[in-house]
Amino acid sequence: MKTIAYAVLCLTVTACTLVLSNTDSRAQSRSELVYTTAEREPEFPGGKAALSQYLAQNIRYPNSLARKNYSTGPVAAKFIIDKDGSIRDVRITTKPLDKENRKGMQEFMTTIVAAIEKMPRWRPGEVGGQPVAVFYTLPVEVNVQ
Missing domain, CATH: 3.30.2420 (TolA/TonB C-terminal domain)
Known part of the structure; x- marks a missing residue:
């Protein structure tokens, strides 16, 4: 049970990190x-x-x-x-x-x-x-x- 909870937590953190990194790159695309x-x-x-x-x-x-x-x-x-x-x-x-x-x-x-x-x-x-x-x-x- 702990292994499943840990796996779900890792996947959630990874997904949030990917979303945030994509948002940052779009926000910084205006390099003026x-x-x-x-x-x-x-x-x-x-x-x-x-x-x-x-x-x-x-x-x-x-x-x-x-x-x-x-x-x-x-x-x-x-x-x-x-x-x-x-x-x-x-x-x-x-x-x-x-x-x-x-x-x-x-x-x-x-x-x-x-x-x-x-x-x-x-x-x-x-x-x-x-x-x-x-x-x-x-x-x-x-x-x-």
């Missing part, structure tokens, strides 16, 4: 180089002033956080600007969320992601005169007035 810095950095159409205006128009700070005068602390959007200027892989970093303000902060982060995903195409970064994909970190500052 993404730069952290470029000779010419990516640029939002119209420059930094236009980017600030775009963010102000498209990111909404939840009323639940404004009423509490909640300080979000540092918030940053991290994403990749592809060779064609499109945006992908948007992630938000922030301080740890407390239970009381978690819902409001999640709503805020969702609006940031939505605004970034619908941005117009950027002028891509360049290395050696060629467009390249670049990691980009965009600090999001909140001024509630």
Whole structure:
């Protein structure tokens, strides 16, 4: 009985290992180089002033956080600007969320992601005169007035 249980366990572990290894190879099949810095950095159409205006128009700070005068602390959007200027892989970093303000902060982060995903195409970064994909970190500052 122990031999059968051991054989089944070994087969299960082997099957799981094969499934995981196949998943990893598919996930890594996109072997594209993404730069952290470029000779010419990516640029939002119209420059930094236009980017600030775009963010102000498209990111909404939840009323639940404004009423509490909640300080979000540092918030940053991290994403990749592809060779064609499109945006992908948007992630938000922030301080740890407390239970009381978690819902409001999640709503805020969702609006940031939505605004970034619908941005117009950027002028891509360049290395050696060629467009390249670049990691980009965009600090999001909140001024509630």
